[in-house]
Amino acid sequence: MSAAATLQALHTEEGRRNPYPHYAALHATGPVAPLTGHYAAVVHGYDAVSRVLRDPAFRVLDAEKLGSQLPGWDEHPSLTVLMNSMMFINGEQHARLRRLITREFTARRVASLTYTVTQQVEHLLDRLAEHGGEVDFIKEFAYPLPSNVIGELLGVPVEDRPWFQPHVSAIGAVLDAGGENKFAVADKAATELSAYFTELVRQRRKEPRDDLVTVLSAAGEDDAPLTHEELLSALVLVFNAGFETTTHLLGNGLEVLLRHPDAAQRLREQPELAASYVEEFLRLESPAQLTTRWTAVDTEIDGVGVAAGSSVLVLLGAANRDPARFTDPDSFRPERLDNAHLTFSAGAHFCPGALLTITEAQIAFPRLLARFPGLALAGEPAYRAQLTLRGHTRLPVTVA
Template sequence: MKASDAWGGGIVDPTDALALLMSPEGRLDPYPTYERLRAHGPVVQAGPVFYVVTGYAEADAILRDARFGVMDDALRDQFMPGWRESPAVLSISRSMLRTNPPDHSRMRRLAAGAFTPRRIAAMRDVVRAQADELVDAMLAADEPVDFMAAFAYPLPVGVICALLGVPAADRPLFRRWATDLTGVLEPEITADELAVADRGATELRDYFTELVAARRRAPADDLTTALVQAHDGGDRLSGDELLANLIVLLVAGFETTTNLLGNGLVALLEHPRAAAALRERPDLAPAYVDELLRYDSPVQLTSRMSTAPSRYGDVDLPPESWVIVLLGAANRDPRRYPDPARFDPWRAQIAPLSFGAGPHYCLGAALARLEAQVAFPLLLRRLPGLAVAGRPERRVRLTLRGHATLPVSVGREAAPVTVPGTPPGAAGPTP
C-alpha cells in the first residue's frame, strides 16, 4: 500500500498507520498520520505489547509516571541482541538519555550546574553577539544562502561547544558526526543506517577521548573539565559514562536547536503578519518560540517501557509494554489546543511537550529557548527581506525533525517595518 493511497482512502488499522508513519513519505510529513492514529483514541494498541500515544494529557502523564522508564540493558538484550557490538547504541545507552534512576539522577546532577537559570541568562549577550556575526556573514555571502549551514547549525554548536570547551576550529567537524549518530534514535533503523551511526559514534568518541586527555593535562573552566574531575574523583562517573555523556551533551546541545531554528523560520516566513509583529515586538519572543516548538516540534517522539500495570486513555498497559510517545502529535491534540494546525503565538498556556516531561525533561531546554528567543527577532529585524529562495530539503527522519538544507535570500539590511497597533488576532495565518 502506498502512503498516498493510505492518506487518501483512510486507515482503519492502527498498525497500518504506524507502518505508514515509519515510511519515508510518512516521516517527511507525519502530521496526517498522527490524525489517523488519533482517530483511534489518545492511546492506541499497535501490537501485542506495543502502544502509541497521541494525546497531550496522556503523554505528559506517562512521561512523569515512575512506572515508566527508558529501555535498560536487560530489555535491550531482549529486543536488540548484539547491541553491545554497536558503538552508537552503546554510547547512547551509557548516557543520561537512556538510563533510569538512580544512575540517571547521578549523571544529570553532575551536568546540571552548566544549565542553571542564572548561567543561561548570563549567556544572552554571547548568543546575540554570535547571531549578529552570522547575519553579517549571510549579508556578505552570495545568494541564495543555506540557512541551515549559515546560521541554524553554527549558532547552537558555537554555544554548546563554548560550554564544553571545544576549540572553535573543531566545531565544523560535528555536524556530520552528529547527523550520522542520531540515526540510532529513530524507531526503526536499517543495517546500513546503523553502520553510518556507528561511524559517527566512533569519531565522536575518539574526539572526546583526546579532549578528556587534554583537560587532564590542563584543566579549564568548562563542562568537560567538570565531568573529568567528577570521573577522576571516584565512582561518581565511569569512563564509559564520561564519554557517552559528553557525546550526548554535544549532540543534544545543538541538534534540537538547529531544527527549531530551521522549522521555526519556515513557519514565520509562511505567516508574514506574525513575523512582522515579532519584528516590532521582540518581547513577544518567548510565546512565539513556545508556539513554534508546538507547531512543528524538532523532537517528534520518545519511548518508554512500563514496569507495572497502568491504564491510560481507557487502555490497559501491562508490564513490559513498549510505549511510543508521539510528542509531535500530543502538541497538536485538539483537546489541549483548539485549531491545533494553526500557527498562533497568542494562544493561552502554550506548554509544548517538545522537550519531554518528568525526569528526562531536556537538560538544555532553557538554553535552546534562549537561543531561539534571541535569534528570531534579530533575524527579522536585520533581514526584513528574508525569504525562502528554493525548495527546502527535509531530513528523512522522524524522531529529530528538521531540514537538511533551507535556501534563503537575505536581501539587504534595512530598517524594520513598522506595524502599528498589531492586535492579538493579527498573528494568525495570512489570508
C-alpha cells in the same frame, strides 16, 4: 481508518512530511490506541502522553530492553557510549547521572552563554549579508549556530570542531534504521572520540577552564565521581541532543514565520514578543515528534492494557495538537496563553537543554527579521524523512 492503518500512513514519505492530518485521525479515536506488533499501543492524547512521560513504570529504552532485542549489543563501542548516557538509563542510576550533569546547565551558565550566542548570531548574519541573494538557511545559519554554541559550552576547541561534529553524529546515527555498515562507521567514531576526550580531559585537569569538559571531569563532590565512560557518554549526549534539535527549531520556526508575513512583521516591530513566538514554534512544529517507553510490569494507559516487556509509541507532536488541550491546534497563534507543549518531554527525562535552545531562538529570530526586512522563501523547502527529528534538509530563502 484503524489506528494501525493511520500509523502505517504516518510512516510513508507523505506522512512524515505532513503528519498532522494523521494525528487528527488518531485524536478522533481517543487518547490511546492498542496496536499489535512492535508497539503495544500508540499514545497521542495530551493528558495521556503527559502521564506516561511522568510515570516511572514507563521506562526509556535501556540496556535491559536493548539486550532483549539485540543480544551482543555491548560489543559495539558506539552503543556502549549511548547506553551509558542518562537518556538511556532509568531509576536511581539516571537520577545520579542527571544530578551531576544537569547542575551544570544552570541559568547562570546559560546566561554566560548569551553573549556567545549573540556574537555568533551577528557573525552569521554578517556572512548572510555578504552572500546576499538566495541562500540555504539550514546550511548557512541553522547548522553553524547551535554547533558553535555547543562547542563553546563543552569546550571543544574551534579548530577541532570540523572533525568532532561528524564523529559525534555518526554515534547518534547508530539508533536509526540502516545496514550493518553503520556499526563499522559508528564504532570507529566512538573509539576515536574516546581517545580524543581522554586527552582533552587530561588538558583541562591541568589547565581548568569555564567549560563542561572541565566541570564534568571534576564532577562528583557529593556523589561518586563520573567514571571516564560516563563522562565521555555525557559529552557525546549533550552534543547530539543539543545540536540538530536546535537546528530544526530554527528552520521550522523560520518557515512558519515566512508563511505568516503579518506575524513576522509584528515580531520585527516588537522583538519583546520573541518568547511567545518561540513557544508557539515549539508547539506547532516540534523538532522532536516522538519518543518511546517500555514497561517491565503489566500496566495500562487509559484502559488500554500494556503487557510486561512491551513498548509504546509516544507522539509528542500529536499531543501538542490535541484539540482537547489547545484551541484551534493547527493554527499558528503566537499570542496563545497557557502554551504548555510537550516538545521537551516531561517527568524524569525532561530536556535539560530547553533554556539554552530557547535562548538561542529568542536571540536569533528578532535579529534575523531586523537585519533582513525583505527576508522571504526562495523556493520549496526540502524535508528530512524522519519524525524522530523533524525538520529541513534545505530551506532556500532570499536575504535582502
